[in-house]
Amino acid sequence: MGAVKSAAAGSAGGASGDRECARRAPRPRADALRNRERIVAAAREMFVEHGPDVPLDEIARRAGVGNATLYRHFPDRAVLIRDVVVAVLDRVSRQAEAAMAEEADPFAAVRRFVHTAAEERIGALCPMLSGAFDTAHPDLDDGRERLEGAVQSLVERAQSAGRMRGDVAVGDLMVALSQLARPLPGTVCPNMDRFVHRHLQLFVDGLEAPARSELPGVPATLGDLRSTS
Known part of the structure; x- marks a missing residue:
């Protein structure tokens, strides 16, 4: 019995010590x-x-x-690139969440997200994600899952309300956004950025229901995008 009490006391003391160390750990x-x-x-x-x-x-x-x-x-460079990617994923996720929470019209939320996400130049993540660093890092996994969930909710809400054409998927949205907002380092056309929002609006108009044409092929899913990365 005494041994049990002693062990319990030792365990409690260890837990208390751990908490004390955590309090003393420099921030x-x-x-x-x-x-x-x-x-x-x-x-x-x-x-x-x-x-x-x-x-x-x-x-x-x-x-x-x-x-x-x-x-x-x-x-090293890989750690810095990873932190940049995580930071951009976080910022874009917050923009998607804010658009859904603040816009009464579900399609207006999609439109707002597309334009605000373009400002983050998420297309620039594509070449960085092919770099030599741990693409399965927990921070990256969490960031991707949060962004995918937020954009999925935006799209499903707009489609359920009949405001967005039903033959597109989240992957279609992300591919177009990445391509249209992708910077062109060293390009011979240095003023292309000023057309980004104009061309994004043309794309967004094509997402609105009712559809004005039949799309070739099949919708791009997030699984499709992951399988090609």
């Missing part, structure tokens, strides 16, 4: 968090402009930090 300083956010934001901008192979010292310079600060947060 990232506010300035360190700000630096990390600035690096991710600068990296996203430069990946969009120049592709994922842009020199890291150029990213540090745009972020306003030293090279040592960048490498302290991101020991």
